[in-house]
Amino acid sequence: MKPNYISGIEVLLDILNNLMVSSSLIVMLYQQNVTTHCQCDEHKNIIQAAQRLMQEHLRELEEQLDISEQAPFTMTLQQALNLPQS
DSSP: OOTTOOTTHHHHHHHHHHHHHHHHHHHHHHOSSSSOSOOHHHHHHHHHHHHHHHHHHHHHHHHTOOOSTTOSSOOOHHHHTTOOOO
8 A cells, every 4th residue: 555545545546447447448349430539638628627626625625614723612633533542
């Protein structure tokens, strides 16, 4: 496991990799002609749209946070993770 992965990300990457391989094989088997129907620009546009949606989603989450020094409820990381008190 690579150290930069957080829990669950590796599983999602494996699913995505398998999906990409399977999709490519299916397209090769069933494509009606030799020329590809997807253009690289289409893939680039899909990625850019996903990035915009994720940025919007993260901005919305950030707006819901109270990170002021006088937050109404504060807890330690130990409490948030429900770890036993030492």
